[in-house]
Amino acid sequence: MSFGDFTGQTQVIQLLQRSLARERLAHGYLFTGHELEVLEGVARTLAKTLNCQAIDSRNQFDSNRRGAEAQSKKGEPTIDSCDQCDSCRRIEQLNHPDVLWVRPESKSRIITIDQMRELMQTVNLKPTIAQYKVAIISGADRLNPQAANAFLKTLEEPPSKSILILLTTEPQRILETILSRCLRLAFAGEGLHLSNPNAAWLASFSAEAAKADSGLLGRYRLLGMLLARLTAQKSEIEKSLTENSPLAKYEDLEPKMREKLEDELNASVEAEYRRQRTDLISGLQWWLRDVWLAALGMNTEMFSIPGNAAAASTAGQRVSPAEAMENLQVIERLQRQLNSNVQEALALEVGLLKLKF
Ligand SMILES: [Zn+2]
Known part of the structure; x- marks a missing residue:
């Protein structure tokens, strides 16, 4: 596969191609x-493009290759792997001595310190x-702390001409020390499924956050909106589960x-509340990802939540890309803490007050 094949991931692919073109x-x-x-x-495609034999040292395409035809709207060449040269083929077949893969061991589902060493x-x-x-x-959330520590130094100062790529579907389980040393790229997903009340809440929350009032008062207002939604959510859950x-x-x-049933009811209210709270905050996370894309100057067509674009x-x-990325990290940390x-109220207050708008 080449970059051109990932049609659902335009924004991330464009960012990577732009960095490749600028050698940054x-x-x-x-x-x-x-x-x-x-x-x-x-x-895999990034590894291919870095090592593709059809791209010469100035990152320009050999005019006979397929990639040369791929031009962006502005007429800049779009850097992509050819998918045909010996290097590209070896990487595709996981048979390249310089492209190294680590995955959790099949039994323990853990990436061990020996693997990392x-x-x-x-x-x-x-x-x-x-x-x-x-x-x-791959599956960097499965690094145990010792294994993670074993490569922090390399992650901080990698040898020249080397790139480390960590992949995870559960960023909330990645250690802070690793997060802070990586450039984070969030891929679009079909994962956003907000209930109607949560979607309506997110629309008013984002409208409020977009107002110019970015001071402490403004952020307390946002915190108040989140707390009010969570309280309403909890009583809706209590009501419907108690009735049933x-x-x-x-x-x-x-x-x-009676006591046993009450315990069961309380436990299921708590479990359902936690599930819905995670959904609500995930929605916020997706919107903050759109804010980040906006800070990077990306087109609104690429946003995850078109209604709140x-x-x-x-x-x-109003924020720098770095601040927008910090916002994303704040919300992830909040999810992790919850x-x-x-303690919920404290975590929410600390988290929300750190957001920058
Ligand atoms: Zn190639």
């Missing part, structure tokens, strides 16, 4: 998205035949039985 690639990438297969495909040793050797060494860590509980049908239950554009014009039983 990061040393460490974190690709996050819903499908590991897509992330692997793009990582071996990888780092190979990365630190000069490329065998290629221009660039590329190390791809056996407790509502039988009045003369034995005390023990105007608000994302307005907000995106999943780990941190």
Whole structure:
């Protein structure tokens, strides 16, 4: 596959192609998205394009190759792998000595410290035949802390002509120390399924966030909107689950039985509330991703939530790409904290007040 084949991922592909054209690639990438297969495909294509024999040293295309015909609207050549040369074919077949893959071990589903040490040793050797060494860590959320620590130093100062690409569908499980050392690319997904009330909430939240009031008061107003929605969500869940509980049908239950059913009801209210809270905050996360795209100057056609695109554009014009990326990290950290039983109100307040609009 070449970049041109990933039609559903235009914005991320364009960013990568632009960085390739300007020879300004990061040393460490974190690709996050819903499908590991897509992330692997793009990582493989990036490795191919870096080492494609049909692209000469100035990153221009050999005029006889297929890629030369691919021109962007502005007439700039679009950098892509040819998918035919020996190097491209070897990378596709996972048979290239300079493109290294690490995946969780099949039994434990963990990436071990030994796997990472071996990888780092190979990365630190000069490329065998290629221009660039590329190390791809698929399922990077499965790195245990020791294994992650084993390669932090390489991630911080990778040898020249080497690129590390981490892939994950669960960015909330990636260690902070790794997140802060990678350039994060969020892939579009079909993952956004907001309920109607949540979608309506997100529309008013994003409109409020796009207003010029970016001071503390404005952020407290946003926090208030989130808390109000969560409170409403919880009482809707309580109401509907209580109505459907056996407790509502039988009045003369034995005390023990009643107690057991009440415990069960409370547990299922809590579980459903957590699920819906995650959905709501994911929606916010997708919108903040659009704000980030806007800050990067990307076209609104590429946004995940078309209904809130105007608000994302307005907000995106007021923040730098780095600030917009920090917003995304703040929300991810918030999701992670909420999943780990941190006190909810405190986590929400700290998180929301850190957002920059
Ligand atoms: Zn090629």
